[in-house]
Amino acid sequence: MHKDLHNELMNENWxxxxxxxxxxxxxxxxxxxxxxxxxxxxxxxxxPEPTLVLLLFFLLxxxxxxxxxxxxxxxxxxxxxxxxxxxxxxxxxILTKIFLTYYEGKKFDxxxxxxxxxxxxxxxxxxxxxxxxxxxxxxxVIDKQLIFELEKSKALVELEQLKNQINPHFLFNxxxxxxxxxxxxxxxxxxxxxxxxxLLRYQLYDSAREYVLLTSDIRFLEDFLNLEKVRRDNFSFFxxxxxxxxxxxxxxxxxxxFVENAVKHNNDSAxxxxxxVFFEVKDNELIFRCINSKPIQKAVSTSGGLGLGNIKRRLxxxxxxxxxxxxNNDVDTFSVILTLKI
Numbered sequence: 001m002h003k004d005l006h007n008e009l010m011n012e013n014w015x016x017x018x019x020x021x022x023x024x025x026x027x028x029x030x031x032x033x034x035x036x037x038x039x040x041x042x043x044x045x046x047x048p049e050p051t052l053v054l055l056l057f058f059l060l061x062x063x064x065x066x067x068x069x070x071x072x073x074x075x076x077x078x079x080x081x082x083x084x085x086x087x088x089x090x091x092x093x094i095l096t097k098i099f100l101t102y103y104e105g106k107k108f109d110x111x112x113x114x115x116x117x118x119x120x121x122x123x124x125x126x127x128x129x130x131x132x133x134x135x136x137x138x139x140x141v142i143d144k145q146l147i148f149e150l151e152k153s154k155a156l157v158e159l160e161q162l163k164n165q166i167n168p169h170f171l172f173n174x175x176x177x178x179x180x181x182x183x184x185x186x187x188x189x190x191x192x193x194x195x196x197x198x199l200l201r202y203q204l205y206d207s208a209r210e211y212v213l214l215t216s217d218i219r220f221l222e223d224f225l226n227l228e229k230v231r232r233d234n235f236s237f238f239x240x241x242x243x244x245x246x247x248x249x250x251x252x253x254x255x256x257x258f259v260e261n262a263v264k265h266n267n268d269s270a271x272x273x274x275x276x277v278f279f280e281v282k283d284n285e286l287i288f289r290c291i292n293s294k295p296i297q298k299a300v301s302t303s304g305g306l307g308l309g310n311i312k313r314r315l316x317x318x319x320x321x322x323x324x325x326x327x328n329n330d331v332d333t334f335s336v337i338l339t340l341k342i
Contacts, residue, residue, distance in 0.1 A: 033058070036127070057127055060088065065131040073132070074139065085128060092124060177231050188230060195227045203253070211249040214286070218245075218279060221259050225275060228263050234272045235263075243281030248342055251318055255288055257311040258336045262292035265334060270295070281342070288338040294331075 036057055064085075072081035178196070181189035202220045206212050218239065225237040259277060266273040278289040308327075315323050315338075322341035328334070 032061075056092070057123065060092075060124055061127045061131050064128050065135055069132055069135045073136075089121065089124065093121070181231070191230055192227060195223060195230065199223055199227065206252060209252060212252045214245050214248040214250050214279070214281075217250060217252065217255060220253075221255060221277060224256065224259060225263070225277075232267070232273075234268075236272065236274045238274070238276045240276070240278040240280075242279065245279060245281050248281060248286065250286070250340070250342075251314070254311070254314070255290070255338075257308060258288070258290045258338070261308055262290050262334065262336075266292040266294060268293070268295035284342055286340045286342050288340075289335065291333055291335040294334055 037054060068081060068084055072078075072084065175196075178189050178192045181192065199220065202216070202223075206216060206220075218241065222239055225239070229235050229237065255277075259275065262275045266275060273293045273295070275290065275292045278287075278291075280287040312325065315325060319340055324337075324339040326337040328337075
């Protein structure tokens with residue numbers, strides 16, 4: 001069945017997991033400390049007192065990551081953020097000049113002080129940019145996950161609403177038919193109600209699951225068509241099953257809208273009508289075809305009203321990238337071909 005690409009990416013890409021997962025937080029900080037320490041201590045004697053410089057770097061790095069970025073940048077206070085960064089760099093320049101003058105006994109205008117000051121400023125800018133980038137990336141990933149969860153939750157609610165629309169719509173049609181027959185043929189009306197109870201049992205219990213066996217759903221369609229055959233004398237149907245259908249699971253009530261639509265639009269008092277349904281499993285695909293006769297001088301809408309509009313939306317939610325739906329409205333027949341990846 002369809003696998004969400006977002007989840008697959010997040011689960012398989014270890015770089016994403018390493019950068020955002022809380023269980024790698026200590027390891028991330030240790031690797032950062034080791035890397036910066038190696039750079040600074042290998043820079044001596046160009047950078048005097050690398051330990052003090054290291055402490056300064058980490059003070060700025062973590063202050064930016066956990067204070068400036070969350071408090072200013074994430075709250076859209078961009079001017080204050082950049083002003084603060086520039087102010088911090090200015091303070092660092094002044095403190096570095098004072099420290100180097102005191103340490104080496106040199107004046108501010110000594111050209112020998114420009115090399116370590118420039119190197120320190122470059123490293124500080126790199127660290128600030130790195131810490132900002134990490135926090136922005138983490139926020140982006142967390143926001144994407146949140147959006148995905150909200151969309152998934154919304155889709156599940158919509159799916160449940162769409163599935164629930166099928167039950168009363170279908171039930172209304174059958175009860176209306178039974179009501180009409182209670183006056184014309186009470187015995188046939190009783191038979192319809194008995195068969196209807198079997199269908200409702202499937203809808204109430206089996207269709208409550210997320211997935212059902214394809215064979216169970218086909219049996220449900222067969223009961224439905226048998227029910228229609230009892231209701232109409234000039235109606236016939238045929239269900240074909242090819243390939244290995246056993247064990248294949250699908251969302252419940254996936255095909256009833258197509259079949260119900262076919263039955264609804266082929267009622268013809270002038271001639272016999274039919275609905276032929278075909279199921280085929282091959283090459284990891286399930287191919288469903290539903291062909292029905294059309295009444296004389298009666299057009300069939302390809303929109304299908306509530307039924308087909310409902311199932312089209314369900315297919316978009318359940319199989320967004322793994323289904324194909326074709327609807328053909330010919331002169332004498334109306335057909336639907338649905339292909340699903342399984």
